[in-house]
Amino acid sequence: MNEDEMLSVGIADLPNQRHKIVSRNGAALTLMLCGESGLGKTTFCNTLFSTSIKPHMDIETRRSKHTEKSVEIEITKAELEEKNFHLRLTMVDTPGFGDFINNTGCWESILEFIEDQHESYMRQDQQPDRTKIIDMRIHACLYFLRPVRNGLRPMDLEAMKRLCKRVNLIPVIAKSDMYTRRDLAMYKTRIAQVLDYHQVSIYKPSIDEGDPVFQRQIQGIISAMPFAIVSSEEDTRTADGRIVKGRKYPWGTVEVESEEHCDFKQLRNLLIRSCMLDLIQRTEDIIYEQYRQEQMQVRQYGEPKLRTIDNSKFKEEEESLRRRFTEQVRQEEARFRQWEQRLIAERDNLNKDLEAQHVQIKQLELEIERLKLNSSSRKR
């Protein structure tokens, strides 16, 4: 035993114990992919984990989904292992999101799903036996963007405004190989400005003050936000003969992993290497805690969740039904009013006839009276 060991009580060994526990238990990460169809969500997911976790949707299913007019929730689970560390991964896709001409409120079913996971966890946490808790709380929502001249489409802004309160929101510019360097830089600046102006709080990793290497890494990640990504499941050969994941064009190869070409590497660092624990911890300590506190203020123990958000698609249908019903009632009322007026007019006519006949009878009666008087005076 050296002098240092003799003097210390052993607290410094705690990180090693922690490391052993975490290595043994592995981790569970739940990611949500949000964004309109065809922006490369499936490709990104498979590129990120270098396996075919998510199958691509075939054209026919994609086409039929476009006519369904609803946002679905599609869950894919996978177990990944690297150097004896197990990651239980859950990917939540949202087919149908933002795919329609009128996308009003399409974020609501997604928001409801996210809140339902907090709710489900809260309910299980209130039970006496908490050994079998199923935790599907979303640790990060990757929001795939198709940028426009002034930064963001109104729908994306509205959706992100709501999502950022319930989940670690990470906006990404999808298929960034489609834009020139200049346009991409402009989009990045504008998106950041718009998000800032509208107070959409996107996820920012916390910087560990003590570790300068880690600090530099995190600063690199933050400065790359919003990430502009390129994904590809294909291996391609570069001009200098390397085999890389990339997209081949007549003018050259876009390398997924090159920081010169896109921010894929920074995003992967954030999600898997540097900030996975921070994402999980922030979900638990800040986002879930806020949800729990809000609910506890308006509900009593065991009371079901107040469903303030109804699916807007149903709301629209309900509204149009209500309008149709009101219109039908209005038409029927007008028909009855006409019918009533006709009846009243007919009654008035009949009354007039009756009155005329009454007058006629009275005259005849008078005539009879007069004739009677005449005949009796003649007899006398």
Ligand SMILES: Nc1nc2c(ncn2[C@@H]2O[C@H](COP(=O)(O)OP(=O)(O)OP(=O)(O)O)[C@@H](O)[C@H]2O)c(=O)[nH]1
């Ligand atoms: N240029 C370019 N194309 C991409 C990129 N990522 C994916 N793609 C292509 O875009 C098409 C759609 O990709 P998917 O990954 O199926 O898109 P998705 O968002 O999952 O679409 P849905 O399955 O309809 O929800 C495929 O042909 C991909 O090869 C990218 O970064 N750049």
